[in-house]
Amino acid sequence: MNVTVFGATGAIGALTVTELLERGHQVTAYARNPQKVPATWGDRVRVVIGEVSDKDAIDSAVAGADAVISALGPSMDRKATGTPLVAGTRNIVDAMKHHKVRRYIGHATPAVLDPQEKPTPVTRLIGFMPRTFMRRAYDEITGMSDLIKQSGLDWTIIRFIAPKNTPKQLKVRVGFFGTDKLGFAVSRADIAALTAAQVDDDTYIGRAPAISN
Template structure:
């Protein structure tokens, strides 16, 4: 399978690239022209672009791919609408190239609150997070709306707090919902789920909550 990965220099995107290569896939890693990217592999093509706000230069990166995975997101609260603007261009490039399978990362606070959620999460942690990162989540809501209205066979992955711990391959998922009492997950395990989602028909056109 050939997979195009956006956000390849980030924590999740970088893990997607490495895990995809280890699984025997061909990978096109999309990185900014100004970024340093030293990973070398016979099955890896590095596609350098000036930015992700114009669909035209992204066409070659997605053309001929079986799936596109996006780990694009803000590195901080002041980065602006990174996810929505980039995703809109990615979706346009996919439409032009006729590529349908799309998996993107979002965030757990955008999902529904489970009825059995803990008091701590429901009354303290989630309201605090939503207030602290209101601009980030507003941008992700726009991104999700654009994905839902696209012609792609999409999956939106919604993790809680991200960590830099190692891959375990063991985590909880809820298709169409949010993991109850899910406080964290490693970027490596989010990448693992995103790759697994590509070939999972039950996750097509569904948001998927994930956490330990």
């Protein structure tokens, strides 16, 4: 399949591009900084450079896609202002609708609830901390997710708490708070693998599964 990845040069985004290539997909990577594009991609990846505010570049990146992955995440810089990723996500959704692309896979934290979940001590904690100490980032991740949930697209939002730069683990737990046993730490490589797997798997359409090791 043809897959467009936003945030493609980030820690999880780059791993997701690699996973997609290993699974035989064709990839378009959308990146802000051309200097961060890995040389190892070579000519295997179509690269589009642009900001999340660049509607024309986003439209070009989405054209011809069968699915879109967003590995975009809010900046933790306390000096950051506004919610540019909410507006950027809206641009992505508009481009998807323009090109009739329905499959969307994104990322969030358990501060965003699955539609069938009820709040648990863990989701309350993960919501309380950023809402209290990193309000801008909290507003951005919840704003992005709310927009996607209301988009009418075939969406999946993968949630995680404490990503680590560790290899893929033997034990991976995927499920929902309140019904499944989930931990906190998770390998970024495992997040990338689950993300890439959603491209041609409809198990979690309209759901927000959480992953941990």
